Amino acid sequence: MSLMTAVVVIVSGTFFIVETMLRRDEGAGRVWSVAFLSAMLTTLAYMVWAVDPTVMWPVAVGNTTFVVGTGCMWLGCRVFNGRRMTIATLTVAVGGIGALLTVLLAGPDAGDWAGAPWMFACILLFAALGCVESVRGDMGTYRTSWGLCAVLGLQAVFYLGRIVVVIAEGFDSTLFNTWFGSAMTSVLTVILTIVALVVTSVLRADRAGQRGPARLESSAPLGTDDVLPIASFTVLLTRAAERAATRAEELAVLAVRMDDLPQISSAFGGEAAREISEAARASVKRSTSALALIAQDGTNGLLVAMSAASEPDARRLAGIVYRGLLDDLAEVGAGVIPVIGIGVVLTGTADAQPASGDAAASPCAGAAQLIAGARESARRAAGEAGSAVLVGGADLSAR
Structure with missing residues (x-):
């Protein structure tokens, strides 16, 4: 034995x-x-x-x-x-x-x-x-x-x-x-x-x-249905942010978080959770511009990068995404809607800058900082009562 x-x-x-x-x-x-x-x-x-x-x-x-x-x-x-x-x-x-x-x-x-x-x-x-x-x-x-x-x-x-x-x-x-x-x-x-x-x-x-190889020299391949793996999203966001900075333009990074997917999977089965995830991807694609970058963020989230003229404009765009998700997810399966939080960070904010000299040495440090800030805002938005959208840490509920 x-x-x-x-x-x-x-x-x-x-x-x-x-x-x-x-x-x-x-x-x-x-x-x-x-x-x-x-x-x-x-x-x-x-x-x-x-x-x-x-x-x-x-x-x-x-x-x-x-x-x-x-x-x-x-x-x-x-x-x-x-x-x-x-x-x-x-x-x-x-x-x-x-x-x-x-x-x-x-x-x-x-x-x-x-x-x-x-x-x-x-x-x-x-x-x-x-x-x-x-x-x-x-x-x-x-x-x-x-x-x-x-x-x-x-x-x-x-x-x-x-x-x-x-x-x-x-x-x-x-x-x-x-x-x-x-x-x-x-x-x-x-x-x-x-x-x-x-x-x-x-x-x-x-x-x-889901994530793909994290290589800067990659050609940033698309994932399924034009949704990027996170590594490719980071590379493309870095390049877009650099171009926007030379033109004094703003980019908004949105993190969409759905916290209840594991519980929905346990209660209604994995198929229901997958239907919600697929419906959320399709909804976000419909609610954003054709040139927006969309990436899968784990199994319960999405990342979006798109142009925003100002902070109020970023709030408006996030509100469109949020309301679209509510409408589309209400029609999926048994109509179970997970708790949704959307966090937004703008490239021009102080939070989007690398925190240290070592971080700044990485080509994707700025993009990683933007993504981290958006994720944190989304986590807070999903966990706090009455907060649907947080832009730069401030409560800008889109309800």
Whole structure:
């Protein structure tokens, strides 16, 4: 069983890591690669310990990488959903360090299960958090992610059972060795590895298809139905902003945010959420000029760049987009309308300028600053009662 588990984990992990390197993947793919690498190190460490059970360092390494690998599955889901990482990363680091120290402090007389209670508790926590995170935010709009949710939930339940049985019966009990011992853990590991490989590969491929390669020298290819990937949008926005600056003209960048798509997907199915997304794309195209730049911004948003004579003109254009969305989305499916927020930033505002000398060194720093400002305004507009459109941080409701 240990050999079979090692083969599955090493082959799967190698495949995912090599694919990450070839894709030059960023974000969630890199974090999930660390999870697969940790799983590979875990199996190798436990195989070394199986050959010579008198040494404790393989147990310490195996327990640590097991905890870190499970934690990185959770962290990868958080990165995919665009959530803050500082506290979560520190939590995983503390869990890994604790797993290492509990084995080393227990010493060689602690037996085969040295440091196991801490490891069990950490894996239970990170698997449960990963299960919840995999069906929230952007990941929640993909039915594929429910497979990852299922196996992480199964892992959490399994380790909860291990903790309960250890407390009630001990490590040497027949119940523990039959249902929660190494053999059952190996079966669970194989299932988790295979499902995680499939799900994370599909999610990464879909996200890469939306965003496209971030290369300045690209020819800025169009996405489907003339909606740009975000990388091409950034390049074209940079060039348009440079041309507008030489003519003392203004450009407005609009971020359209629909926060309730994951909940709509859960309540009415993924097909309803996709219909809303497609209707929103078509509505924004109809509500903007033929020369406007439109890009897909994740799974629940759009970005638009177009000329605006002034701030009131930008408010008027955003209002047209907002009212068009309300009218068009009311006719889709069951008539469920997500919470819509539109944020607007003008190229002439101070917020559109790079914040530092390092940012200014990047050709796309100004465009990235504009996009970030529009996204923040859209987030506030969607979250604050009575605010439909925010221009430059001020409430300019279009209702």
